[in-house]
Amino acid sequence: MKKLFSNQLLLLTVFAFWLKTELVYFVEFNLGVEGAFQIFLLLINPIATALIIFSLIFLIPNRKLRTLVTIVVYFALSMLLYANVLYYREFSDFLSVNLMTNVGNVSEGLNGSTFALLKWHDILYWVDFAVVIFALLKFGKTYEKKRRPFKFQLLPVILGVGMLLLNISLAEIDRPQLLTRTFDQRYLVKYLGVNTFTAYDGLKLVKTQQKRVQADSSDTAEAENFVNANRTATDNEYFGIAKKRNIVYLHLESIQQFLINYKLDGEEVTPFLNELYNSENSFSFSNFYHQTGQGKSSDAENLIENSLFGLPQGSAFSTYGGTNAFQAGPAILKNEQGYTSAAFHGNIGSFWNRNNAYKRFGYDYFFDSSYYDVSKENSTDYGLKDKPFFEQSMRMLKQLPQPFQTKFITVSNHFPYPVFKEDVTFANPGTKDETINNYFSTAHYADAAIKDFFDALKKEGLYENTIFVLYGDHYGISKSRLKNLAPLLGKEELTAFDKAQLQRVPFIIHAPGIKGKEITTQAGQIDVQPTIQHLLGIDGSKYLQLGNSLLSDKPKDTVVFRNGDVITSEFAQLGSKVYRTKTGELVEELSPEEEERVTERKHYAETALRISDDIMQRDLLRFYEPSEDFKLPTVSKIDYKLSNSDIK
Numbered sequence: 001m002k003k004l005f006s007n008q009l010l011l012l013t014v015f016a017f018w019l020k021t022e023l024v025y026f027v028e029f030n031l032g033v034e035g036a037f038q039i040f041l042l043l044i045n046p047i048a049t050a051l052i053i054f055s056l057i058f059l060i061p062n063r064k065l066r067t068l069v070t071i072v073v074y075f076a077l078s079m080l081l082y083a084n085v086l087y088y089r090e091f092s093d094f095l096s097v098n099l100m101t102n103v104g105n106v107s108e109g110l111n112g113s114t115f116a117l118l119k120w121h122d123i124l125y126w127v128d129f130a131v132v133i134f135a136l137l138k139f140g141k142t143y144e145k146k147r148r149p150f151k152f153q154l155l156p157v158i159l160g161v162g163m164l165l166l167n168i169s170l171a172e173i174d175r176p177q178l179l180t181r182t183f184d185q186r187y188l189v190k191y192l193g194v195n196t197f198t199a200y201d202g203l204k205l206v207k208t209q210q211k212r213v214q215a216d217s218s219d220t221a222e223a224e225n226f227v228n229a230n231r232t233a234t235d236n237e238y239f240g241i242a243k244k245r246n247i248v249y250l251h252l253e254s255i256q257q258f259l260i261n262y263k264l265d266g267e268e269v270t271p272f273l274n275e276l277y278n279s280e281n282s283f284s285f286s287n288f289y290h291q292t293g294q295g296k297s298s299d300a301e302n303l304i305e306n307s308l309f310g311l312p313q314g315s316a317f318s319t320y321g322g323t324n325a326f327q328a329g330p331a332i333l334k335n336e337q338g339y340t341s342a343a344f345h346g347n348i349g350s351f352w353n354r355n356n357a358y359k360r361f362g363y364d365y366f367f368d369s370s371y372y373d374v375s376k377e378n379s380t381d382y383g384l385k386d387k388p389f390f391e392q393s394m395r396m397l398k399q400l401p402q403p404f405q406t407k408f409i410t411v412s413n414h415f416p417y418p419v420f421k422e423d424v425t426f427a428n429p430g431t432k433d434e435t436i437n438n439y440f441s442t443a444h445y446a447d448a449a450i451k452d453f454f455d456a457l458k459k460e461g462l463y464e465n466t467i468f469v470l471y472g473d474h475y476g477i478s479k480s481r482l483k484n485l486a487p488l489l490g491k492e493e494l495t496a497f498d499k500a501q502l503q504r505v506p507f508i509i510h511a512p513g514i515k516g517k518e519i520t521t522q523a524g525q526i527d528v529q530p531t532i533q534h535l536l537g538i539d540g541s542k543y544l545q546l547g548n549s550l551l552s553d554k555p556k557d558t559v560v561f562r563n564g565d566v567i568t569s570e571f572a573q574l575g576s577k578v579y580r581t582k583t584g585e586l587v588e589e590l591s592p593e594e595e596e597r598v599t600e601r602k603h604y605a606e607t608a609l610r611i612s613d614d615i616m617q618r619d620l621l622r623f624y625e626p627s628e629d630f631k632l633p634t635v636s637k638i639d640y641k642l643s644n645s646d647i648k
Contacts, residue, residue, distance in 0.1 A: 007058060007153075007156075009058075009135060009136060009139060009140070010054055010055060010058050010156060012131075012132065012135055013050075013054050013070065013074065013132055013135075013136075014047065014050045014051050014054055016128040016131060016132050017046065017050045017054075017074065017077065017078075017128065018046045018047055018050060019128065020078070020081070020125055020128045021046040021050075021081060021193070021194070022042075022043065022046065023124065023125070024081060024084075024085055024125065025042055027121075028085045028088060028089070029088060029186075029189070030186075030479065030480075031186050031189060031190040032186060032190065032575070033190060037170075037174055038174065038190065038191075041167065041170060041171060041174070041190070041191055042190060044163065044167060045167050045191065045192055045193035045196065046193050046194075046195070047160075047163060048160050048161075048163035048164035048166075048167050048193075048196070049160070049164065049193060049195035049196055049199075050077075050160075050195070051156055051157075051159060051160030051163065052157060052160035052161060052164065053073060053077070053195075054070065054073070054074075055153075055156035055157040055160055056157055057069050057070050057073060058070070058153065058156075059153055059154070059157075063140055063141070067136045067137070067140055070132075070136060071132075071133055071136065074129060074132055075129060077195065078125070078126065078128075078129055080095075080194065080195070080198065081125070081194055082122070082125055082126075083095055084194055085122075085125070086117045086118075088480075089117045089478070089480055090117055090415060090478055093185060093293075093294055094185050094186075094189055094194070094197065095198075096185070096201050096205075096294060096313030096314045097198060097201045097202040097205050097313070097314075099294055099313065099314040099315065099318070101205075116415070116416030116435070117416075164196070167191075167192060167193075167196075168192065171191035171192060174191070175187060175191060178191060178192075179200065185197065185312075185313065188200065188201075201313055204313075205313075208617045211617060211618050212617060212618050212619055215618040215619065215620060215623075216623065217623035217624075219614070219618060219620055219623070220544070220620050220623055220624045222611060222614075223544050223611050223614065223615055223620065224544065224624075226546075226607060226608070226611050227544055227545065227546065228541075230548070230556070230604070231541060231548060232548040232549060232552035232554055232555060232556055233552055233553065233554065234530075234534045234539075234540070234549050234551070234552055236551070236552070236553050238534055238535060238551040239534055239535075239537055240535070240536065240537025241511075241514055241535060241537075242467050242511055242514065242535040242536055243337070243535075243536050243537040244337060244403050244536075245403065245465055245466055245467050245511070245536075246402055246403050246404050246405075246406075246462065246465055246466040246467070247333075247339075247403075247404070247405040247406065247466065247467055247469060247532065248406050248407075248408070248457075248466055248467075248468050248469070249304070249405070249406065249407040249408065249469045249470075249471070250408055250410070250450065250468065250469065250470040250471070251297070251300070251301070251407060251408065251409040251410060251471065251473055252273075252410060252413070252446070252470060252471060252472045252473065252505075252506060253297065253382075253409070253410045253411055253412070253413045253414045253446070253473060254413045254414060254415065254439075254443075254472070254473070254474065254475065254476030255270070255273075255413060255443060255446070255472040255473075255476065255505060255506055256472060256475055256476050256477070256502060256504065256505055256506075257286070257288070257472065257504035257505055257506055258489060258502065258504070259273070259443055259506075260273060260274060260277050260506055261274050261277070261278075264426075264427060264429055264440060264488070265427055267426065267427060269426065269440055269443055269444055269447070270443060270444065270446075270447040271447060271451075272447050272448070272450055272451035272454070273447050273450065273470070273506060273508070276468075276470065276508050276510050277506065277508055279510060279516070280515060280516065281510060281511055281512055281513065281514060281515065281516055282508050282509065282510045282511070282516040283508070283509040283511070283516040283517060283519060283550075283551070284507075284508050284516070284517075284518045284519070285506075285507040285508070285518075285519050285520075285521075285523055285550065286504075286518060286519070286520050287504065287520055287521065287522050287523060287559075288471075288504060288505060288506070288507035288523045288524065288525075289503045289504050289505065289522075289523070289524045289525075289559045289561070289567070290472060290473065290474045290475065290503055290504075290505045290524070290525055291303055291309065291310075291524045291525050291526055291559070291560065291561055291562060292310055292473070292474045292525075292562065293309075293310040293311065293312065293313075293562035293563075294310070294311070294313060294314055294315060295310040295311065295314065295315030295316055295317060295318070295352075296315075296473070296474050297352065297409070297473045297474065298310070298315045298316070298317035298318070298321075298352040298353075298354075298357075299315065299316065299317075299474075299562075300471070300473035300474060300525055301317070301407075301473075302316050302317065303524070303525035303526050303528070303547075304329075304471065304525055304528045304529060305326075305328040305329045305330070305361055305529065306326055306327065306328050306329075306361075306529065306545070307526050307527070307528075307529040307530060307543075307545035307546055307547040308526070308545075308546060308612045308615060308616060309526065309546070309560075309562060309608070309609055309612040309613070309616075310562060311613065311616060311617070312562070312609075312613060315352060315353075316616055317352045317353045317354065317357045318352060318353045320616055320617075320619070321352075321353040321354075321356050321357030321360065322353060322356035322357065322360070323619070324360065324616065324619045324621065324622070325360070325619060325621040325622040325632055326360050326361055326362075326621060326632075327543050327544065327545075327621055327624075327626060327630070327632075328360075328361035328362055329341075329361070329405065329529050329532070330361050330362035330363050330364075330405055331361060331362030331630075331631075331632065331633055332362075332533070332538065332543065332630075333405050333536070333538075334362055334364075335629060335630050335631060336536075336538050337403065337536065337538070338403070339403050339404060339405050340364050340365075340400055340401045340402070340403070340404045340405070341362060341363045341364050341365070341404065341405045341406070342363065342364060342365035342366070342367065342396070342397075342400055342404065342405075342406045342407075343358055343363050343365070343366045343367070343406070343407045343409070344367050344389075344393045344396070344397075344406065344407065344408045344409065345366075345367070345368050345369070345383065345408075345409040346368075346369055346372055346374065346379070346383035346384025346385075346388075346389040346409075346411060347368065347369050347382055347383030347384075347409075347411065348368055348369050348370075348383075349366060349368035349369075349370070349640070354366070354368075355368070355640065358640075359633060359635045359638040359640075360633060360635055361633070362633040364638075364643060365396075365400070365640065365643055365644050365647065366640045366644070367393070367396050367644060367647075368640075369383055369384065371396065371644065372384050372388075372389070372392050372393075373388075373392060380411060380412065380414065380418050381414075381418070382411040382414045383411045384411070385411070385412050385420075385423070385445075385449075386410045386411065386412040386413075386445065386446050386449035386450075387412075387423075387445075387448070387449040387452060389408075389410070389411075389449070390408070390449055390450075390452060390453035390456070391452070391456070393408065394456050394460065396647045397462070398460050398462065399647045399648070400647065402465075408453075410446055410449070410450075412442055412445055412446045412449065413439070413442045413443050413445075413446040413476065415435070415476070415478075416435060416438070417435060417438035417439045417441070417442045417476075418438070418442070419438045419441050419442065423441075423445045424441055424445075425441075425444060425445070425448070426440055426441045426444035426445075428440075428441070429488060431484045431485070431487070431488065432484050433481055433484040433485075435477075435481060436477060436481060436484055436485055436488075439476055439477060443476070450470075454468075463512060464512050464513065466512070467509060467510065467511040467514075467532075467535065468508070468509070468510040468511075469508075469509055469528070469532060470506060470507070470508040470509075470510070471505065471506065471507050471508075471525065471528065472505025472506045472507070473505070474505070475502060475503060475505075477502070479499060482494050482499060482502070495579075495584065495586075496574050496575070496577060496579075497572055497574065497579040497584040497586075498584065500565070500567065500572055500574055501584075503561070507523070507525075507528070509531070509532075509535070511535070519550060519551075521550060521555045521557050521569070522557050522558060522559045522567050522568055522569050522581070523550050523555070523556075523557075523559065524547070524559045524560070526546055526547035526560075527547035527548055527549070527550050527556070528547070529545060529547060530545055530547045530548050530549045531547075531549045531550045531551055533549070534549040534551050534552070535551070542626040542627050542630075543626050544615065544620075544621065544624055544626075546608050546611065546612055557569050558601060558604065558605075560604070560605040560608050560609065561605075562609070564602075564605055564606060564609065565605075566601050566602055566604075566605045567581060568581065568601055569581055569582075570597065571587070571594070571597070571598055571601070573598055573601070573602060578590065578598060
């Protein structure tokens with residue numbers, strides 16, 4: 001043992017990285033650690049990978065090269081850990097290899113918003129790096145003279161491998177099938193650590209890419225059977241009542257349902273959205289949830305357009321948007337009813353790989369920031385502010401051939417919610433968190449911009465023959481900030497059920513001249529496309545869509561989240577706990593009948609997620625022909641620079 005631990009520089013390097021990782025675990029991440037056994041796993045999981053990596057480096061015989069490689073690798077591992085810290089602060093999730101390899105499609109269009117995630121204590125996560133560099137340079141020669149024979153230098157590597165295998169075995173005891181049935185990445189980080197999670201995630205990505213090559217037409221059978229077995233009927237009075245109407249989708253960045261009808265000191269945060277929500281000409285959904293994963297806004301679009309989930313890791317837009325076949329809303333409407341389609345976005349077209357994904361969705365036009373007059377004064381880090389965005393969009397919109405389907409992506413209510421003096425018309429809530437305070441102000445501004453847009457549409461005569469589909473894309477207030485939000489919601493502390501309820505986002509279908517109603521069924525973004533097709537009189541049964549119409553007489557009443565959680569009108573299964581949906585009460589013990597219903601919905605959720613992943617990761621829609629009349633978009637013939645020139 002003395003020979004094993006004789007290399008004190010190696011011990012210092014491993015110990016320093018372990019200490020930093022544990023600090024991050026307990027300060028930054030909410031991993032849901034329960035009991036002494038899980039704490040023990042959390043304490044040992046960084047040691048194994050650090051010991052393996054640095055022990056292998058210390059086998060390098062040349063001292064200078066060994067020192068250089070140690071510094072570079074230590075920096076890379078530290079950067080990976082710190083990048084996860086920043087990502088977790090905003091998204092309460094961890095960086096996947098998928099997301100990191102496609103970072104170019106996401107980072108374009110971002111400027112200084114990342115600085116809002118920095119905290120003063122972050123310097124503590126880099127002190128160890130300075131200490132390790134100093135030790136390597138100061139004492140490297142001293143310990144060079146004490147180097148043991150090669151066989152003893154291998155012992156730390158062997159010990160590290162043994163600890164890794166032990167770690168995985170103990171994790172499997174506490175969480176059976178950890179590596180095969182995990183939908184929530186927190187489990188992998190909690191049990192195995194950031195480094196092991198990243199390595200495992202990379203291996204999964206390679207395996208997924210191999211699966212695509214091996215897929216063939218017979219692999220769509222399970223998806224077809226599942227969709228057919230779970231489809232709800234659409235043969236009622238709503239079928240076709242909005243046929244051939246124009247469609248305007250409004251992608252409401254970070255707007256959450258709690259803002260609807262919410263008053264702060266007697267003032268409504270979103271007065272115009274409230275007006276639409278309460279209108280007799282609106283179908284308003286009070287229990288509608290976002291179902292996004294790491295892809296966030298792009299996941300919401302994928303759910304809305306394709307009725308498919310995002311990926312378990314990364315963004316479907318970034319990973320498959322430029323390669324896969326899709327049966328998206330724009331292509332369906334073009335084939336079925338001759339619609340023209342256009343997307344409007346005041347940021348660069350490559351953000352989230354939209355310029356490629358939209359072609360495969362069948363969009364005829366895509367107007368990105370190059371079609372707008374964007375300046376420092378009228379924009380944020382994420383693009384053109386909402387008021388000038390809608391104002392400038394009218395020039396293109398009113399020239400589109402009708403009937404049209406359009407989508408407008410708003411950005412003013414995007415984290416970190418920058419407040420501009422000329423736009424502030426809402427009182428400061430006065431919480432300790434300026435991000436939350438600003439959120440209410442930017443949401444109020446976004447609401448006013450939408451009202452101005454509706455007024456402009458009425459002036460141009462485009463209001464009456466249009467249905468408006470407004471949806472929140474994902475949460476605005478991250479989990480790490482909910483403690484400061486709770487008092488504004490009338491609560492001292494938020495339970496897991498309360499936090500799940502904060503995943504509700506607005507969904508409003510406003511149809512002038514058509515009598516609507518409030519719908520309380522449990523629903524999600526995956527149900528939007530089938531619902532719109534229902535209103536337009538399109539038989540969606542021929543398409544592989546995992547959602548169902550919310551206007552059905554017998555709606556599915558089930559929400560599946562990307563991490564495998566499920567909410568129905570009866571139960572909310574969140575992780576290992578079950579709550580009663582109507583009361584939010586934690587269920588200590590289920591009756592046999594209740595247990596059966598909970599298990600059945602959990603199985604439904606796992607199957608739906610697996611089939612969606614299969615369709616996406618193996619590109620199965622390239623083999624599936626919904627009808628003889630349906631034609632996939634000819635991507636090679638779509639050039640937005642040329643097509644957009646038709647609209648002056």
